[in-house]
Amino acid sequence: MEAGSFAFPIDIARDICPARPLAVLSGPTFAHEVAAGLPTAITLAAADAATAEALAQALARPHFRPYVSTDMIGAEIGGAVKNILAIACGIVDGAGLGLNARAALISRGFAEMTRFGLARGAEAETLAGLAGLGDLVLTCTSSNSRNFTLGQGLGRGAEAAALMADRRTVAEGAFSAPVIAAAARADGIEMPITDAVARLVAGEIRAGEAIQALLSRPLRPEGR
Amino acid sequence: MEAGSFAFPIDIARDICPARPLAVLSGPTFAHEVAAGLPTAITLAAADAATAEALAQALARPHFRPYVSTDMIGAEIGGAVKNILAIACGIVDGAGLGLNARAALISRGFAEMTRFGLARGAEAETLAGLAGLGDLVLTCTSSNSRNFTLGQGLGRGAEAAALMADRRTVAEGAFSAPVIAAAARADGIEMPITDAVARLVAGEIRAGEAIQALLSRPLRPEGR
Numbered sequence: 253m254e255a256g257s258f259a260f261p262i263d264i265a266r267d268i269c270p271a272r273p274l275a276v277l278s279g280p281t282f283a284h285e286v287a288a289g290l291p292t293a294i295t296l297a298a299a300d301a302a303t304a305e306a307l308a309q310a311l312a313r314p315h316f317r318p319y320v321s322t323d324m325i326g327a328e329i330g331g332a333v334k335n336i337l338a339i340a341c342g343i344v345d346g347a348g349l350g351l352n353a354r355a356a357l358i359s360r361g362f363a364e365m366t367r368f369g370l371a372r373g374a375e376a377e378t379l380a381g382l383a384g385l386g387d388l389v390l391t392c393t394s395s396n397s398r399n400f401t402l403g404q405g406l407g408r409g410a411e412a413a414a415l416m417a418d419r420r421t422v423a424e425g426a427f428s429a430p431v432i433a434a435a436a437r438a439d440g441i442e443m444p445i446t447d448a449v450a451r452l453v454a455g456e457i458r459a460g461e462a463i464q465a466l467l468s469r470p471l472r473p474e475g476r
Numbered sequence: 477m478e479a480g481s482f483a484f485p486i487d488i489a490r491d492i493c494p495a496r497p498l499a500v501l502s503g504p505t506f507a508h509e510v511a512a513g514l515p516t517a518i519t520l521a522a523a524d525a526a527t528a529e530a531l532a533q534a535l536a537r538p539h540f541r542p543y544v545s546t547d548m549i550g551a552e553i554g555g556a557v558k559n560i561l562a563i564a565c566g567i568v569d570g571a572g573l574g575l576n577a578r579a580a581l582i583s584r585g586f587a588e589m590t591r592f593g594l595a596r597g598a599e600a601e602t603l604a605g606l607a608g609l610g611d612l613v614l615t616c617t618s619s620n621s622r623n624f625t626l627g628q629g630l631g632r633g634a635e636a637a638a639l640m641a642d643r644r645t646v647a648e649g650a651f652s653a654p655v656i657a658a659a660a661r662a663d664g665i666e667m668p669i670t671d672a673v674a675r676l677v678a679g680e681i682r683a684g685e686a687i688q689a690l691l692s693r694p695l696r697p698e699g700r
Contacts, residue, residue, distance in 0.1 A: 279580070280575075282576055288574075290577060319697065349515055366604070
């Protein structure tokens with residue numbers, strides 16, 4: 253998501269190439285597994301169903317199955333928000349908080365992703381599908397993503413600036429967290445996990461404080 | 477879920493103790509982590525909000541946070557369906573199909589759980605919450621559950637009967653799969669993963685056939 257404009261890649265592509273048919277391909281797809289021929293399912297979204305269907309038929313292989321959709325924004329939102337939640341899951345891991353906490357974080361994070369997506373015009377089915385929940389689960393439960401590793405460092409008490417300076421690869425969630433937090437504020441949407449990650453990455457708080465703040469929120473009904 | 481009657485534990489408890497207030501406590505909670513004081517969040521559902529709230533206040537600790545709900549059926553369905561999906565994730569692992577396939581299975585499995593839950597009167601928020609999605613993620617991404625281990629054996633090509641005879645502990649999903657598959661048929665709900673697990677456990681098919689059948693389903697729009 254672009255800072256300031258809150259545009260998604262698909263919006264920018266449409267501005268630059270207004271006459272071209274555009275599509276979004278997104279889902280739980282470690283590239284080395286796709287290359288190895290392991291079974292993979294992915295969301296393929298285009299503005300009209302016929303384009304999506306034609307592309308899906310062209311790309312489908314026995315072990316690579318595109319599920320078509322016309323919800324391009326929904327297919328993009330999951331990929332952006334999941335990176336932030338992967339940082340949060342890395343923090344939980346780095347701080348030694350266990351698997352119960354990680355599972356709770358994924359389910360509360362999915363609620364955040366859904367609230368934000370619906371406010372931005374995404375469909376619930378896409379957010380609960382491969383590009384949303386599927387990619388969220390893959391990224392948050394595997395310790396080899398860049399975002400997760402950044403979170404682990406933060407969870408062990410390191411400072412964000414030192415970790416970011418040290419890295420040769422990009423942890424996308426560190427850049428998208430402040431942008432998505434700002435977009436959510438503009439929409440009037442509560443995203444406490446995204447907010448906490450944005451403040452951690454900005455060096456405003458340390459992991460211990462973020463964890464304390466999330467644990468000491470008042471008890472409330474589920475789904476709010 | 478009880479075979480034949482399709483009653484949930486809460487229905488049976490209500491029949492036996494009609495005058496007692498009842499509640500359901502369910503969520504992503506490995507007991508050894510709770511005992512070790514690691515942060516845990518859980519759904520606490522009762523028929524009326526005041527009972528749920530009073531119980532939550534009594535049980536809450538800094539590291540044990542109940543989220544209250546009045547959706548008792550929703551809080552029970554996740555715990556039943558997730559065991560079946562854990563067997564399916566174990567099969568994917570045992571057959572060496574990789575993490576992309578597991579993530580796709582969890583997201584398609586969540587769709588099955590949601591369809592079934594909504595048909596049985598559960599609320600979408602509960603199914604996407606701690607007792608539904610949260611517990612599903614915990615059980616399906618951790619290799620030490622009994623259901624996951626049974627699935628691993630099936631995925632490696634062993635026969636269900638031999639695996640079940642050999643086990644000293646109960647893999648609940650092996651018993652709930654045929655019951656929930658039958659309830660879904662009665663409701664007119666499609667649950668292809670649950671069906672495949674039920675047929676595998678009954679010895680009607682082997683894991684290789686089940687995987688082939690799921691991979692060769694026609695391409696279709698996401699969310700169906």
